[in-house]
Amino acid sequence: MSTKLNNMLAHARELQALGVMSDADVTEIENLVTARAMAERIAQVKAMSGEEIKALRVRFGLSQTLLAHMLGMSKESVSKWERNEIKPSGPALRILNTLAAKGPEVFAL
Structure with missing residues (x-):
């Protein structure tokens, strides 16, 4: 402050x-x-390429299906991100940034 x-x-x-x-x-x-x-x-949201998203997913041993579930997205969306066909939206990027910084345990209840 x-x-x-x-x-x-x-x-x-x-x-x-x-x-x-x-x-x-x-x-x-x-x-x-x-x-x-x-x-x-609050940290600025960092854009992520398909390669970065895939590397993040692999780093934590997540399947596309599990990452999609964590994000409330479809597996197809995750697949398209990783192939750079589409870009993740702002909220999805915020969650991906949080995952990168804190790991998947942050989403466990």
């Missing part, structure tokens, strides 16, 4: 303690500060 945001939140809490700012306003500021901090921590 940036220093400016921390300072703003501290001032809001001081005003709240003095009765000048409502609890709801302070909560709204806290939520905005938390959302900003989360946005700064």
Whole structure:
């Protein structure tokens, strides 16, 4: 969290303690500060080629069918990605990036 945001939140809490700012306003500021901090921590989505997707799948010993299941996609989609016939969408890329960074265990409940 940036220093400016921390300072703003501290001032809001001081005003709240003095009765000048409502609890709801302070909560709204806290939520905005938390959302900003989360946005700064979220990694950019990296595009992946078919070769990279296949290498990722092989690295974790996943079949196309199992990877498709993890992504909520069809096996045919995974196959087409790996052959560079189509590109994965934003949400699928986010999941592929997460898989690459954290491994398949992140999807187990």
